[in-house]
Amino acid sequence: MSGKPLFAIVVFPGSNCDQDCHHVATEILGCRAEYVWHRDTDLKGADAVILPGGFAYGDYLRAGALARFSPVMETVARFAADGGPVLGICNGFQVLLEAGLLPGAVRVNRGLRYVCRDVYLKVDNTGTAFTRLYEPGEVVRMPIGHMEGNYTAPPETLTELEYEGRIVFRYCDAEGRITDAANPNGAIAAIAGISNREGNVVGLMPHPDRCAEGLLGNDVGRKMFESAALALAES
């Protein structure tokens, strides 16, 4: 690959973390980034795609349910099938679930409230396109902000995710213990993020884009973007 990696940041009506992601890609990482409007079908030659957080289509019907029919999603699905790295953050993760690019679904949080705070996560899979710069089992602190993050999947899907090591992040306490008290939304098996079988599509409820620079007091999320940039620079 020549030049700096190009991130495509998909913008749905109601996305609100698109500029955060653009900032991380360009200002923090020194890569290139382009916004791609949800009606577009061209990813502008991007090397990686980010579906940012927000409230695509106002979360009407279900979070992510309408966004999956946006024209850009067919292109994103093809890009993912060809092995391109795709990261869904929060609402972006919900879109990936509704689109079937990742298995399972999210329900309303078990506390029935929007939860906005920092949580601890255990990095269980460092083999994905977005986690290779973390240490296996590393405990990281990231912010969450969602109403529907209560992940679930049919038993056979869960078994498959566990068996294939596709649970990328789990909610834990500061010491890395997976406890019910450390689970902010009731997600089954404390799942905060998962990947597809190939590891190029990753989705998570927490916001790495909101903790990617020292100025914000936490830059642990930066490594997710850097992992992809590094892999692309090497290829």
Add this chain to the structure above:
Amino acid sequence: MRVEVRVYPKEGVLDPQGRAIASALERLGHKTVSDVRAGKIFFLDVRGDDPAAVEAEARRMAEELLANMVIEGYDVRLRTDCER
């Protein structure tokens, strides 16, 4: 033709809303309620005279969009009385 599609959490899938409603009912003194599942109803006006065809199309709509089949079930009812 008026079609009603009811979408609700599948049996066995934890429904935090239904559970909260159940405990509110209990606090109100309705001790007879043992479980609540909360869903949605879609009222559709659909063109077509063949009930079987309309129902089949409504089922496709439910499975493609109205319900998330991972966690929700649905049923379809055709209304001939035009009552909402």
